[in-house]
Amino acid sequence: xxxxxxxxxxxxxxxxxxxxxxxxxxxxxxxxxxxxxxxxxxxxxxxxxxxxxxxxxxxxxxxxxxxxxxxxxxxxxxxxxxxxxxxxxxxxxxxxxxxxxxxxxxxxxxxxxxxxxxxxxxxxxxxxxxxxxxxxxxxxxxxxxxxxxxxxxxxxxxxxxxxxxxxxxxxxxxxxxxxxxxxxxxxxxxxxxxxxxxxxxxxxxxxxxxxxxxxxxxxxxxxxxxxxxxxxxxxxxxxxxxxxxxxxxxxxxxxxxxxxxxxxxxxxxxxxxxxxxxxxxxxxxxxxxxxxxxxxxxxxxxxxxxxxx
Amino acid sequence: xxxxxxxxxxxxxxxxxxxxxxxxxxxxxxxxxxxxxxxxxxxxxxxxxxxxxxxxxxxxxxxxxxxxxxxxxxxxxxxxxxxxxxxxxxxxxxxxxxxxxxxxxxxxxxxxxxxxxxxxxxxxxxxxxxxxxxxxxxxxxxxxxxxxxxxxxxxxxxxxxxxxxxxxxxxxxxxxxxxxxxxxxxxxxxxxxxxxxxxxxxxxxxxxxxxxxxxxxxxxxxxxxxxxxxxxxxxxxxxxxxxxxxxxxxxxxxxxxxxxxxxxxxxxxxxxxxx
Numbered sequence: 316x317x318x319x320x321x322x323x324x325x326x327x328x329x330x331x332x333x334x335x336x337x338x339x340x341x342x343x344x345x346x347x348x349x350x351x352x353x354x355x356x357x358x359x360x361x362x363x364x365x366x367x368x369x370x371x372x373x374x375x376x377x378x379x380x381x382x383x384x385x386x387x388x389x390x391x392x393x394x395x396x397x398x399x400x401x402x403x404x405x406x407x408x409x410x411x412x413x414x415x416x417x418x419x420x421x422x423x424x425x426x427x428x429x430x431x432x433x434x435x436x437x438x439x440x441x442x443x444x445x446x447x448x449x450x451x452x453x454x455x456x457x458x459x460x461x462x463x464x465x466x467x468x469x470x471x472x473x474x475x476x477x478x479x480x481x482x483x484x485x486x487x488x489x490x491x492x493x494x495x496x497x498x499x500x501x502x503x504x505x506x507x508x509x510x511x512x513x514x515x516x517x518x519x520x521x522x523x524x525x526x527x528x529x530x531x532x533x534x535x536x537x538x539x540x541x542x543x544x545x546x547x548x549x550x551x552x553x554x555x556x557x558x559x560x561x562x563x564x565x566x567x568x569x570x571x572x573x574x575x576x577x578x579x580x581x582x583x584x585x586x587x588x589x590x591x592x593x594x595x596x597x598x599x600x601x602x603x604x605x606x607x608x609x610x611x612x613x614x615x616x617x618x619x620x621x622x623x624x
Numbered sequence: 625x626x627x628x629x630x631x632x633x634x635x636x637x638x639x640x641x642x643x644x645x646x647x648x649x650x651x652x653x654x655x656x657x658x659x660x661x662x663x664x665x666x667x668x669x670x671x672x673x674x675x676x677x678x679x680x681x682x683x684x685x686x687x688x689x690x691x692x693x694x695x696x697x698x699x700x701x702x703x704x705x706x707x708x709x710x711x712x713x714x715x716x717x718x719x720x721x722x723x724x725x726x727x728x729x730x731x732x733x734x735x736x737x738x739x740x741x742x743x744x745x746x747x748x749x750x751x752x753x754x755x756x757x758x759x760x761x762x763x764x765x766x767x768x769x770x771x772x773x774x775x776x777x778x779x780x781x782x783x784x785x786x787x788x789x790x791x792x793x794x795x796x797x798x799x800x801x802x803x804x805x806x807x808x809x810x811x812x813x814x815x816x817x818x819x820x821x822x823x824x825x826x827x828x829x830x831x832x833x834x835x836x837x838x839x840x841x842x843x844x845x846x847x848x849x850x851x852x853x854x855x856x857x858x859x860x861x862x863x864x865x866x867x868x869x870x871x872x873x874x875x876x877x878x879x880x881x882x883x884x885x886x887x888x889x890x891x892x893x894x895x896x897x898x899x
Contacts, residue, residue: 340762364758367792372751372785379755382733382741383763387755403782406745407752411733413741 317488318456321477322420326351328463329388330358337362339467340385342377344370349479350390350420374400374408374417381413386467392426393419393435393476397442408472409447416466417442417474422452423512423562424594425479427603434594434603435476440567442474443540449494450539451475452561452569454515455484458537461492469494478513478562480600485516486535495541499550503532506621507554509547511536511569514560514587514609521614529622539569544576556583556621560614562604564589583624585617625849631674632841638708639669639841643870644897645704649717649727652890656720659880661701663805663838663865664772670844671770672705680710683737689767690740690756694749694783695774695803696730697882703727703736711738747780749773750800754790757798757858768852772801776808779817784829790858791830799851800831800860803838805867809881826860838863870897 318324333339333355342364347353356363366373370391377387389396397404397419408415419438426433443450451466451473453459459477466473485500500515501522506529510518515535522531534550536542551557557577559570565588574584589607597603604610642665650656672678676689693702700720707714712726719725726735730744740756743749753771760767773783790798802822810816819825823833832854836843844863851859867881868874871893874883885893 340759361762366789367785369782369785369789371748371782372754372789375748375751375782375786376755376758376789378741379752379757380759381755382752383756383759385759385762402745403748403751407742407748411742413733 318460319483320481321453321456321459322351322479324456324459325418325463325477326354328460329355332464332467333359333362336386336467338384338386340364340380340387342366342373342387342389344368344373344391344395346391350418352390370395370399371403374403377415378403378407378413381415386414386416388416388418390418390420392433393422393438394433397438397474398435401441405445409445412447412471414470415472419474419476421479422476423478424603424607424609425562425600427597427600430596431593436564436589436594437567438476439539439561439563439569440571443572447472448540449473451494451537452511452539453537454486454512454535455482457484457488458486458492461490462537465492465494476512482513482516485519495538495543497534497536497538497546499532500535501531501533503530504553505530505555506558506618507532507534507551508558508560508614508618509534509536509569509573510560511539513562517611518560518614520611521618524611524615525618529618531618536569539572542572542576547573547576548580551577551580551582554582555624558585558587558614558617558621560587562609564591566591583621585620587613587617625846627842627845635669635674635841638673639666640870640897641708642669642701642704644894645707645717646700647885647890647893647897649700649703649720650885651718652885652887654721655882655884656700657697657881658871658883659807659867659874659877660695660774660803660805661698662869662871662874663867664698664701664803665869666839666841667772667801667803667844667863668701668705670841670848672709674845675848676770677767680738683711687765687767690753690769692740692743692749692753692769692771693731694743694771695746695777696743696749699729699731702731706736706738712736746777747782750783750786753798754786754795757795758793761797768797768799770799770801772803775802775804775806775813775819775822778802778819787826787829787831794856795858796855798858800858802860802862803865804862805865807867807876807878807881811878823862830857832857832859833862834859835862836864838865839869872896
């Protein structure tokens with residue numbers, strides 16, 4: 316089954332996994348219709364916990380469930396599952412290395428209608444700053460399926476951010492997800508573009524546009540933490556410079572992680588992302604992305620700048 | 625239910641021993657949450673040495689009862705109980721909060737045997753306990769989860785999220801205990817942020833409420849045993865206590881929320897607790 320929506324991919328994969336792994340439990344905070352936790356609720360109602368609009372309680376309850384051997388997935392919009400429950404995640408789940416998976420749905424600008432309060436531009440920054448946390452940002456629905464399997468198998472705290480909307484896949488179906496391993500989607504020599512989530516597809520389109528003009532390598536960084544600095548440095552050997560692209564603030568997310576990894580590499584870096592502002596409402600996803608500098612054109616511009624150095 | 629004088633006296637002595645252990649673990653010149661430890665000592669003694677099914681040689685045995693110290697700052701009290709029970713050597717208590725010690729300022733699930741989950745950020749333990757209660761029920765394990773909260777702590781909204789959810793989920797294998805010593809870090813609860821009336825709040829959230837004298841061992845045991853008989857709703861035991869109980873110069877003294885002993889007061893405390 317090919318999915319073109321990360322939330323749907325997530326929800327269905329949980330159902331599949333839940334059939335054979337009886338320890339998987341899913342918790343929602345009155346958003347299961349959006350997070351797609353409702354698919355699990357329909358399939359295994361006794362293992363789905365509706366916790367009401369109480370994300371802090373939901374998260375700590377998940378911690379308690381993990382301590383009885385369950386593998387809990389907590390769901391809400393990224394602003395809430397990661398942001399509102401930050402303390403609960405940090406203090407009990409991460410200090411204790413508990414086996415809880417926090418899922419941040421409708422991350423970035425992907426909830427275009429609800430506006431700033433529902434658009435998480437900082438979740439990767441603060442989640443990756445917590446010790447013991449694994450941070451995943453799958454590029455598309457195909458990768459989401461495999462990422463869910465990987466984090467279910469991994470023993471420890473994980474945060475995964477998901478996009479709300481339908482869009483084409485850029486990664487192949489059925490490719491095993493390896494936590495911590497970025498994948499080169501396109502080879503190139505001059506400029507290396509590290510992209511994550513929805514921006515990976517845009518980066519590929521930008522590379523198409525610049526075909527013949529700039530030799531671009533596109534790297535899908537779907538694990539934001541842990542990042543293997545050695546691997547990142549190897550990927551940029553011989554290039555003029557680097558571009559990072561994320562549906563997230565330019566502060567502290569993928570851009571920050573790559574810059575940290577490359578701190579001794581002396582490569583110029585252009586960051587494509589949200590320029591330290593909150594989001595805003597829009598009638599469609601395209602509008603809100605354009606407004607916040609998250610387009611193919613912005614990536615093209617950044618790549619061109621680097622290539623011109 | 626009738627409890628023998630012998631049992632009651634044993635447990636009272638145990639509670640005093642826990643208080644002594646707390647003082648010893650603090651030592652001289654190092655701050656510790658002695659006030660709230662002393663007010664909870666009788667309850668904790670009753671749990672570890674009468675009520676709870678647990679085995680220090682098998683800290684992870686599947687059908688154990690679980691204890692969560694939601695008021696995690698009185699970790700030294702829980703450490704005292706765990707040491708007394710044999711989870712780790714009593715000598716370890718003297719290393720509390722030293723670099724490299726497994727005994728941290730607040731309970732650390734990775735470091736100390738017998739700790740069920742990390743607490744310390746107040747207001748979260750009841751939720752964690754609810755999660756455990758739900759997990760145990762799902763696996764049809766007939767164990768109980770006891771969560772000890774403070775009366776200042778219950779200002780945290782998450783306590784009420786958990787209270788609402790526990791009632792909604794009919795978590796009758798969950799027992800909350802509120803150590804109502806009337807004080808918090810900055811003064812009397814009534815004066816700082818009045819959370820009264822307390823029993824009525826819990827009742828309105830759908831809990832079975834039992835109010836007791838938290839230093840009367842018979843009342844403590846009665847309440848704990850009574851909680852076993854309540855089906856379909858969780859139970860909260862509101863224990864009226866004295867902060868700093870057992871140490872005359874600490875009783876009801878705000879400063880001993882996180883207090884320190886001098887050479888003289890250390891000696892005096894141990895003497896008083898040896899009576």
